[in-house]
Amino acid sequence: MKFRKQIFGFMDMLRFKKMVPTRRKMLANGADTPLPQEYRTNMLADKLHPGYMEAELTDTRFLTETIRELTFRRVDSDSFPFFRAGQYVSLQVKIGDSVVSRPYSIVSTPRQALDNKLVLAIENAGFVSGYLCEKAKVGDRFIMTEPSGEFHYETLRDSKNIICVAGGSGITPFVSMAGSLVDKDESYSMILFYGARSAKQLAYRAELDRLSARCSDLRVIYVLSDESDDDCEHGFISASLMKKYTELSDSTFFLCGPQPMYDFLMKELSPLQLPKKSIHRDATCCGDLPTEHPEELKLTVHMRDEIFIITANSNETLLTAMEHAGLNAPNKCRxxxxxxxxxxxxxGSYKVAEGRDGRREADRKFGFIHPCVTYPVSDMEIDVPVAY
Ligand code: FES
Incomplete structure (x- = not known):
């Protein structure tokens, strides 16, 4: 054994001695053509992850009285990046002195993105959405983030049978998921329960009927709470209603709608004791706290070489305060x-919105925060990267 060790050690020494001349020889024999300026892997990565994009509004139409569809083309490149159906983009809007962003689920399909077309549908509710529904016009340009988000089908994680439940304007990611299935870019079997108060409030009904007629793996059930219609179910989307159409236990659920819909459905589904990974909920933005008399606090913001001193209300997130002050703070999901x-x-002291603390343990320990879900409790000082 000792002898073998000595032999190997000796051979290693010989190789080591030869290493420099061997390298020199290989370098001398190498091609003298210049290195490429572009690498295909980097080009693909840039295409898939452009970061921020400049997009122009090319078309608009009202789908219902309160939901407006907006179509965009990208002006800083030939096309939008391919994405996963169900993902969102964040749209940045300048309203007065404020620079504000909101995430919106993409309605169009990943294939349409490659034809430089991206569609969003926005409900007229709130500061930014109200502006986009009432004021945005064809030709307006916006900064948009690349598509992001975890609300999409994942072959290794999810069951092949997916049950999608949409409430009101929560239909948007499912139109993309249905289109992607028909395009054969996805391979699930999808049943969609789409709830609204009345038939008039169902957006994309004709589009969904057209898609389901083309694909045996797609079925759409409309559920109206306030009126009866021969082609729709009446009432709310309950577990018993869903059981009428499909097996619940061997499925993955995708839910998108208002908070009361989530609360109701989680109660309905709890007797099934489904594993946590079987229910996906689309994230909702973190809003203001319901405080009658919010306190006005001082927020000192370091951004690169500049320091800004602004006002932050105790009921609004640090991100909202920065946006109202016109600071370009990065954000996506909110x-x-x-x-x-x-x-x-x-x-300074702060509190994180309940159930929204998505920080890693190390971030918590070393003093990092997510301003989109953090409310000031006292005057605060933070260091924020610039969005772009
Ligand atoms: S914007 Fe996503 S965590 Fe704050």
């Missing part, structure tokens, strides 16, 4: 999950 707004806490 729900605490993506980590894109990740910033350094310097001083």
């Amino acid at each position: 729900a605490g999950g993506c980590g894109f707004c990740h910033s350094k806490w310097i001083s």
Whole structure:
């Protein structure tokens, strides 16, 4: 054994001695053509992950009295990146002195993105959505983030049977998922329960009927709470209603709608004792706290070489305060999950919205915060990266 060790050690020494001349020889024999300026892998990565994009509004139409569809083309490149059906983009809008962003699920399919077409449908509710529904016009340009988000089908994680439940404007990601299935870019079997108060409030009904007629793996059930219709179910989307159409236990659920719909469905599904990974809910933005008399606090923001001193109300998130002050702070999901707004806490007290703390343990320990879900409790000082 000792002898073998000595032999190997000796051979290693010989190889080591020869290493420099061998390298020199190989370098001398190498091609003298210049290195490529572009690498295909990097080009593909840039195409798939452009970061921020400039997009122009090319068409609009009202789908219902309150939901407006907006179609965009990308102006800084030939096409939008391919994405996963169900993902969202964040749209940045300048309203007065404020620079504000909101995430919106993509309605169009990943294939349409390659034809430089991206469609969003926006409900007229709130500051930014109200602006986009009432004021945005064809030709307006916006900054848009690349598609992001975890609300999409994942072959290894999800059952082949997916049950999608949409409430009101929560239909948007499912139109993309249905289209992607028909395009054969996805391979699930999808049943969609789409709830609204009345038939008039069902957006994309004709589109969904057209898609389901083309694909045996897609079925759509409309559920109206406030009126009866021969082609629709009446009432709410309950477990017993879903059981009429499909087996619930061997399925993955995708839910998108208002908070009361989530609360109701989680109660309905709890007797099934489904594993956590079987229910996906689309994230909702973190809003203001219901406080009658919010306190006005001082927020000191370090951004690169500049320091801004602004006002932050105790009932609004640090991100909202920065946007109202016109600061270009990075954000995407506005729900605490993506980590894109990740910033350094310097001083002051704060609280994180309940159930929204998506920070990693190390971030918590070393004083990083997500301003999109953080409310100031005292005057605060933070260090924030610039969005772009
Ligand atoms: S914007 Fe996603 S975590 Fe803050």
